[in-house]
Amino acid sequence: xxRRSVPPREDWERRVESGGLVWHxxxxxxxxxxxxxxxxxxxxxxxxxxxxxTLYGLFVAAAQHVIDHDRLGEFGIPAxxxxxxxxxxxxxxPSLDYGRFDLGYDGVGPPKLFEFNCDxxxxxxxxxxxxxxxxxxxxxxxxxxxxxxxxxxDRWRMIGADWAPGLVHFTYQEDDTGEDAVTxxxxxxxxxxAGLTSEGILIGDLGWDGEHRQFVDLRMRPITRLYHLYPWxxxxxxxxxxxxxxxxxxxxxxxxxxxxxxxxxxxxxxxxELFEGHPNLLPASREPPAAGDYVRKPLLxxxxxxxxxxxxxxxxxxxxxxxxxxxxxxxxLFPLPDLDGAHPVLGSWVVGGVPAGLGIxxxxxxxxxxARFAPHVIAD
Amino acid sequence: MKRKLEITTAVxxxxxxxxxxxxxxxxxxxxxxxxRDVNGARIxxxxxxxxxxxxxxIPRGGGVPPIGGAxxxxxxxxxxxxxxxxADAASVTRGGFxxxxxxxxxxxxxxx
Numbered sequence: 001x002x003r004r005s006v007p008p009r010e011d012w013e014r015r016v017e018s019g020g021l022v023w024h025x026x027x028x029x030x031x032x033x034x035x036x037x038x039x040x041x042x043x044x045x046x047x048x049x050x051x052x053x054t055l056y057g058l059f060v061a062a063a064q065h066v067i068d069h070d071r072l073g074e075f076g077i078p079a080x081x082x083x084x085x086x087x088x089x090x091x092x093x094p095s096l097d098y099g100r101f102d103l104g105y106d107g108v109g110p111p112k113l114f115e116f117n118c119d120x121x122x123x124x125x126x127x128x129x130x131x132x133x134x135x136x137x138x139x140x141x142x143x144x145x146x147x148x149x150x151x152x153x154d155r156w157r158m159i160g161a162d163w164a165p166g167l168v169h170f171t172y173q174e175d176d177t178g179e180d181a182v183t184x185x186x187x188x189x190x191x192x193x194a195g196l197t198s199e200g201i202l203i204g205d206l207g208w209d210g211e212h213r214q215f216v217d218l219r220m221r222p223i224t225r226l227y228h229l230y231p232w233x234x235x236x237x238x239x240x241x242x243x244x245x246x247x248x249x250x251x252x253x254x255x256x257x258x259x260x261x262x263x264x265x266x267x268x269x270x271x272x273e274l275f276e277g278h279p280n281l282l283p284a285s286r287e288p289p290a291a292g293d294y295v296r297k298p299l300l301x302x303x304x305x306x307x308x309x310x311x312x313x314x315x316x317x318x319x320x321x322x323x324x325x326x327x328x329x330x331x332x333l334f335p336l337p338d339l340d341g342a343h344p345v346l347g348s349w350v351v352g353g354v355p356a357g358l359g360i361x362x363x364x365x366x367x368x369x370x371a372r373f374a375p376h377v378i379a380d
Numbered sequence: 381m382k383r384k385l386e387i388t389t390a391v392x393x394x395x396x397x398x399x400x401x402x403x404x405x406x407x408x409x410x411x412x413x414x415x416r417d418v419n420g421a422r423i424x425x426x427x428x429x430x431x432x433x434x435x436x437x438i439p440r441g442g443g444v445p446p447i448g449g450a451x452x453x454x455x456x457x458x459x460x461x462x463x464x465x466x467a468d469a470a471s472v473t474r475g476g477f478x479x480x481x482x483x484x485x486x487x488x489x490x491x492x
Contacts, residue, residue: 017392018389018392019383019385019388020385020388020389020391020392021392022392125388129383129385129388132383149383171477173478173481173482178391178392181391182388182391182392185385185387185388185390185391185392186385186387186388188387188388189383189385189386189387189388192386192387193384198387202478203477203478203481204441204474204475204477204478204482205474206474206476206477207472207473207474208472208473208474208476209472210472210473216472220472230477230478230481234477234480234481235477237480238476238477238478238479238480239476239477239479240476240477243476
């Protein structure tokens with residue numbers, strides 16, 4: 001794994017915007033960074049791909065363990081949702097079964113899992129589309145670990161095979177930068193390519209028809225399939241929580257409610273408990289470790305918020321944010337490689353539970369929402 | 381090969397404009413009117429249609445309770461020049477999702 005400098009394309013802003021990445025410089029801070037790229041060997045990509053496949057299997061086993069041993073109470077999941085989680089895990093309703101494993105990798109040892117973003121994973125447009133377009137412009141002869149788009153289309157085609165007329169609603173929260181709106185628009189495009197019809201609706205506009213016991217859109221059409229870029233832990237804590245749980249009988253929520261087991265960091269200590277010493281895992285616990293450097297992460301934090309990094313018993317770095325009241329996990333510190341002052345975190349994607357591509361974000365000691373996305377190639 | 385991303389391109393183009401220039405109908409909400417009884421509860425619009433009770437005007441983004449639910453956040457007089465439409469069927473409630481996201485005030489981009 002090498003980080004190399006490269007001149008940015010002359011009109012790179014227009015080019016990345018044409019791929020949907022309109023938040024390339026939020027608040028004047030660069031997010032998309034094509035002044036550098038990462039070059040991996042085929043062997044390194046195989047290692048990352050294999051680790052991703054392995055980690056997915058560990059998550060499946062861990063979720064089964066949680067269900068079998070009735071450990072949902074450790075996840076901060078409200079008790080009213082436990083039955084729904086158990087039933088969904090057993091029934092496995094339609095899902096993209098997608099997500100992004102955040103991995104630490106130094107090109108020497110095995111990739112190490114930081115966390116699995118599989119409920120509201122983003123940096124999708126830049127990973128699936130924008131970095132591919134960059135590669136085609138700058139290194140057309142090289143390859144990239146990236147089958148995200150095709151796998152998403154295939155997955156929609158598979159889960160939507162029996163859907164007629166095939167309407168899927170997509171909901172999200174309005175934001176000023178367009179990140180969520182464009183991410184959802186991109187997913188709608190993949191569904192459209194799979195032959196499905198889509199309709200977008202803001203999360204606050206979802207209506208509950210108390211007479212017909214179903215969610216409806218702004219045109220009063222029943223919602224039977226709903227993709228949501230809005231986390232489950234918020235959905236089940238808001239005033240529509242009861243209708244939501246009732247709706248699970250008639251509405252396919254994509255992703256399904258069982259994803260709550262994977263998307264909180266409470267799964268990390270369970271993984272370590274079940275697979276202690278696994279080469280792709282870092283030691284994790286619910287109590288601070290007695291020795292060694294470690295990171296404290298709130299169970300439900302996003303974008304690297306409220307993370308504290310401890311070295312030699314002292315705080316070495318800390319990020320702010322609104323999380324932490326729900327409890328924390330402690331994970332052994334993995335020293336991210338320092339490549340020209342950049343600290344890359346690999347985002348290794350799965351779609352349908354299968355490895356699907358790679359995105360790289362460069363940040364400081366803690367990878368938060370000010371990290372930059374850098375493209376990659378495979379170059380032996 | 382360049383992807384053909386019709387929806388992505390359209391939404392991205394809308395966000396490339398400044399906020400006040402946007403005209404994205406499928407994310408727009410409307411100002412609505414509902415019928416209110418003397419106790420501040422929502423009642424069937426028929427009561428207002430025949431003049432027995434007063435309309436209550438709820439601005440875009442406000443919550444609309446079902447029949448019998450308490451009304452708040454609106455006013456007895458609509459804003460001048462604003463066109464208010466009838467709210468959904470009486471049995472439909474909106475605004476039950478999104479409160480935490482609004483309170484958090486951020487999107488899931490650049491990580492999730």
